[in-house]
Amino acid sequence: MHTMLVGQRSLATQRRGRHVSGSSAHPDRMAPDLAVALIYDYTQPGDLAVDPFAGVGTTLAEAVRGGRDAYGVEYDPGWVALARANLALARRQSGIGHGQIVRGDVTRLPAAPRRELRGRASLVLTAPPSSATMPVSPRSSARHNRVDLMDGITAALEECVPLLNPNGLIVVVSRSSRRTPVLLDAVAADLSLLAVRHAAYATMRAGRLVAGRHHVDGIRYDDILVLRPRRGRRP
């Protein structure tokens, strides 16, 4: 089994100079070293990477730093503003890739990206939200603007499938304890599971392991699910 070690540098070190101030308010950011490793594993320079749950834009910014193009969607306007600033920072630092983040509900992609990005993405790389429900745009009634997390992730992945090119992959990162719901979602969205990888982080302070909220014996594990649309589901 392949475990990616992405905690050799502390998260603070990984983020220094890569995230604008204020980004640390986001409770669930991806480790930049993990985003970089996955982007380099699954894309080439010039490719398009999409993050439907973009948060403060960690994956988008790392794609742009690596000379890829990036497109992201995020529901919360505050995170969108920070993601925009993080993307601008990455663009100033690398000067190669182009990134765009839009405020919206990824379970209902706006018509423009749906049309313009169709068949273009090499990678959908994302860490879905973690609460029991997630916000969506009101459908029939303004009172029903949250859906069960699993339904929401399934809808989001289904919206992303048409954006993939014929070799495109979906890579979902989630804490190990959340694997089952994500897997169930993947199946519901009619995706094949190609690989399960793991990422391990250990936080060290003064030479000692520091136990965090999601750590087992001082180490936090994330599951990385590598998925692709089943045959017949291609756009």
Ligand SMILES: C[S@@+](CC[C@H](N)C(=O)[O-])C[C@H]1O[C@@H](n2cnc3c(N)ncnc32)[C@H](O)[C@@H]1O
């Ligand atoms: C785990 S966080 C992603 C963090 C991101 N990888 C980063 O490093 O900043 C999941 C994000 O999904 C967003 N979200 C939840 N529901 C959404 C929806 N329907 N459409 C778009 N984004 C949504 C949340 O606001 C949250 O920022």
